Amino acid sequence: MLSVNQLHAHQLEARKRLHRHQPASLANHAAANECNVAISRSIGRIHWQKLRRLVTQPVSYAVCSASLPDGEHTHIEIGARRPNTTFETDDGGLGDLARANEAVRRFVCVFNTTKWRMLTTTTRFGSIKFARPYANSTQVALRTITTKSLPSTPFSILDKMARTFFVGGNWKMNGSLESTKSLTQTLTQAKLDSNVEVVVAPPALHLLTVQEQLKGSSVSVSAQNAFHKASGAFTGEVSVSMLKDASIPWVILGHSERRTLFHESDANVAEKTAAALAENLSVILCIGETLEQREANETVNVVVRQLNAVADQVKDWSKIVVAYEPVWAIGTGKVATSEQAQEVHAAIRKWASEKLGKDTADKLRIIYGGSVAGKNCKELAQQPDIDGFLVGGASLKPEFVDIVNANA
Numbered sequence: 020m021l022s023v024n025q026l027h028a029h030q031l032e033a034r035k036r037l038h039r040h041q042p043a044s045l046a047n048h049a050a051a052n053e054c055n056v057a058i059s060r061s062i063g064r065i066h067w068q069k070l071r072r073l074v075t076q077p078v079s080y081a082v083c084s085a086s087l088p089d090g091e092h093t094h095i096e097i098g099a100r101r102p103n104t105t106f107e108t109d110d111g112g113l114g115d116l117a118r119a120n121e122a123v124r125r126f127v128c129v130f131n132t133t134k135w136r137m138l139t140t141t142t143r144f145g146s147i148k149f150a151r152p153y154a155n156s157t158q159v160a161l162r163t164i165t166t167k168s169l170p171s172t173p174f175s176i177l178d179k180m181a182r183t184f185f186v187g188g189n190w191k192m193n194g195s196l197e198s199t200k201s202l203t204q205t206l207t208q209a210k211l212d213s214n215v216e217v218v219v220a221p222p223a224l225h226l227l228t229v230q231e232q233l234k235g236s237s238v239s240v241s242a243q244n245a246f247h248k249a250s251g252a253f254t255g256e257v258s259v260s261m262l263k264d265a266s267i268p269w270v271i272l273g274h275s276e277r278r279t280l281f282h283e284s285d286a287n288v289a290e291k292t293a294a295a296l297a298e299n300l301s302v303i304l305c306i307g308e309t310l311e312q313r314e315a316n317e318t319v320n321v322v323v324r325q326l327n328a329v330a331d332q333v334k335d336w337s338k339i340v341v342a343y344e345p346v347w348a349i350g351t352g353k354v355a356t357s358e359q360a361q362e363v364h365a366a367i368r369k370w371a372s373e374k375l376g377k378d379t380a381d382k383l384r385i386i387y388g389g390s391v392a393g394k395n396c397k398e399l400a401q402q403p404d405i406d407g408f409l410v411g412g413a414s415l416k417p418e419f420v421d422i423v424n425a426n427a
């Protein structure tokens with residue numbers, strides 16, 4: 020095990036070499052010197068896959084360099100927590116890792132450039148704070164991955180950065196004109212993370228009122244459902260064209276309550292999605308498995324089936340946010356663990372990459388829904404493939420603001 024000083028020296032040496040060497044030779048250098056430092060140099064993208072290739076032994080430290088979308092140069096350091104290890108962080112502050120989980124190696128990505136200066140470190144990396152002007156981008160830096168080995172999922176930090184975090188509040192069939200007013204007031208008066216796209220979905224009857232109350236704020240409105248035909252003898256339905264006419268920009272489609280209670284099939288959901296997109300609406304497309312399906316190991320098959328039905332009718336996914344909502348977690352207080360959610364989100368992104376292309380997959384926002392609350396949102400938000408939340412019960416409470424600010 021390296022001492023703090025040794026590690027720091029290696030780290031400095033590694034940094035000096037960053038621009039002069041190819042990754043392979045640096046990895047060899049690391050191996051030859053038993054310094055457990057691996058360096059990858061890449062422009063724009065950093066993938067775990069790349070690190071996996073380079074890191075053939077347990078790492079204490081890995082350093083990647085990258086260019087940020089705005090042209091800033093940065094490098095990213097990935098330190099593996101080990102029991103009884105202390106390592107020196109880039110700002111010279113000591114992070115005592117002794118209390119880190121003994122059994123599990125945790126990787127933390129630490130951004131650092133002259134501008135991204137770390138302000139504080141504590142024993143829990145969840146509380147590392149960064150100085151402005153990039154403080155709002157710290158969701159990436161603060162992600163901690165719990166894993167027994169390097170994750171198999173290619174994890175591009177910059178891809179996650181490029182996806183705007185999205186938090187939707189699905190109010191379902193709740194609220195009165197009076198209670199709705201106080202909800203919107205809470206939202207307009209709260210300090211919401213400006214890097215997060217926030218959308219609330221009131222019942223159809225309240226859509227226009229809520230839209231009016233939120234005017235001038237950054238919060239948009241969404242319908243909870245819509246019918247695919249433009250008009251006609253469809254008693255009780257609201258069409259996608261009517262939403263467009265009323266300037267409602269979003270619609271939730273395929274919610275499990277629609278699928279289960281109102282018998283909407285995959286084909287119905289696909290038809291509605293295609294119709295909504297044709298009207299230029301944005302769609303929160305809900306998918307998810309039941310408990311029986313999960314227990315039968317059918318989770319990925321189910322979500323892929325639901326997604327394929329839509330992909331049969333929709334080619335352009337740029338206005339779709341996929342909401343993974345395991346049915347067993349909805350309204351039950353039984354939130355999926357961050358590992359369970361991440362696993363399915365990664366599978367969805369893999370599907371998207373194969374079916375729709377890598378570029379679409381990298382951009383596709385995949386949000387999680389099912390008993391999201393103030394107390395569990397931060398850990399979920401740190402997962403590489405979780406790009407936000409669709410919140411039911413907690414969206415009716417002031418706690419919703421904490422969920423919007425999960426990365427702040």
Ligand SMILES: O=C(CO)COP(=O)(O)O
Binds near residue numbers: 274349351410412413
């Ligand atoms: O169905 C949901 C959001 O669409 C989730 O509901 P809960 O957050 O109440 O579990």
